[in-house]
Amino acid sequence: MGPREHRAARERGRAGGRRPVVDDDERAAILARRQRGESNRTIAAEVEGAIGVVHKTLTDAQPDTQRAIAAAEDIAR
Template identity: 75%
Template sequence: MSDLFERGIDVKVLEGIAAGKHTERSLIIDLALDLAEDRRRDIVRKTKDGFEAAGRRGRAGGRRPVVDDNKRAAILARRQRGESIRTIAAGVKVSIGVVHKALTAAQAEQRP
């Protein structure tokens, strides 16, 4: 095909992902872009299908919660005793952010 391009002949693709008139450079670029776009579209579709299938099985996406009921109770009890968030995090073996989030959620639940 490069012989055609060397003679100054353009290539016209009639069907498919590279349909249209091309020079050598544009054909390569268009093919690469079209293949990448098709691949991305395929990944998005498969991901969406996977999430929908998981939802039908009762599964939710995302990480599992770090704080279960026992850790939540320990966090709240330690805070009631006046411990700092940093000390609570080290004692319960969770991050400071997790402790802060648990305390904020507990305060929100207490508000009417």
């Protein structure tokens, strides 16, 4: 597909790329388990997912976590 086809697809609401493997509930479960100190391998085994999916979910969540920490620090001041 060329640039014209990509633009047309975006205009129809189709941005492209793969659909997310992890839904919101699974994402929350992965983040909560990691917060409790569980390893990526343990989390992957429990949510029946690949370790790479767990790692990507945690990596993608880092900006959210950093914003939450900054907000908590602002409140504490």
